[in-house]
Amino acid sequence: MTDLLAALLLGILEGLTEFLPISSTGHLLIAQHWLGQRSDFFNIVIQAGAILATMLVFRRRIWELATGWRDAATRDYALKLAVAFLVTALVGLPVRLAGWELPETVTPVAWALILGGVWMLAAEHFAEKRGDVADITWKVAVLVGLAQVVAGVFPGTSRSAAAIFMAMLAGTSRRSSAAEFVFLVGIPTMFAASGYAFLELVKDDALGSENWGEVALAFVAATATGFVVVKWLLGFIKAHRFTGFALYRIVLGALLLLLMPAGS
Incomplete structure (x- = not known):
């Protein structure tokens, strides 16, 4: 397989898994086992592509939040978004500086996939008992912020899964x-995390020699695939449960423990 095709496949995989509640880290760990390890810079760029995809999907909602401060409901929602982000930043930065993060190796990622799947099943079960509640409360905003920190500490947890199911609980x-x-x-959370990681690479003079054609192709692939996935998921969850994603996580985690070397 050529390096260009491998970069394309990794970009598509990032776009597919970044926002589905199945952990992009776990899938990239598997993919790079066969497609070859990529630099931290490459991983930051393809994640930025996935973020751009989300911005494109929610472009009207973002514009509404940015310009609709005179509307009380819009202002309230925007402030709750700000609170969730600030909680993640204020708690997550000290955690990052202290080095509290499990390694991105098979065993912790696999267990995070399995436990995350069980968490999803339990959260959806208890959430359904309350009926159809759409409100985002201040409590939800704070706990979503904390859930994002947990996902950052435990690779394989999935930021989207941890935060969505915390909101539902x-x-x-x-x-x-x-x-x-x-x-x-x-x-803003992922842009901040990617920006911080990029600055660390610059500080450590660790950008390395990149093939910019491969990086650009992977970025475009992640953006295009992420756009399709987010649009699809938002429609899917209106009428379906997350059960299939939870079971998939559990099976994938078990296969990782059984089939891949623990130190990979």
Whole structure:
């Protein structure tokens, strides 16, 4: 397989898995086992492509939030997004500086996939008992921020899964409402995390020699695939449960433990 095709496949995989509740880290770990390891810069760029995809999907909603401050409901929602992001930043930065993060190797990622799948099944079960609740409360905003920190510490957890199901447990039982809030707050969160990681690479003079054609192709692939996936998921969850994603995570985690070397 050529390096260009491998870059394309990795970009598509990032776009497919970044926003589905199945962990992009776990899937990239598997893919790079066969397609070859890529630089941290490459991974940052393809994640930026996935973020751009979300911005394109929610471009009208973002514009409404940016320009609709005179409307009380719009202002309230925007402030809750800001609170969720600030909680992630204020808690997550000290955690990052302290080095509290599990390695992106098979065993912790596999267990995060399995436990995350069980968490999803339990969260959806309890959320459905409350009926159809669409409101995003201040409690939900704070807990979504904390859930994003947990996902950052435990690779394989999936930021979207941790935050969506925290929102559902905390009071927003409607899947589409929880997902929209999590995707929107993920835009500044992921941009900040990617920007911080990029600055660390610059500081350590670790950008390396990149093949810019491969990087550009992977970025475009991640953006295009992410756009399709987010659009599809928002429609899917209006009428379907997350059960299939949860079971997939559990099976994938078990296969990782059984079939891949623990130190990979």
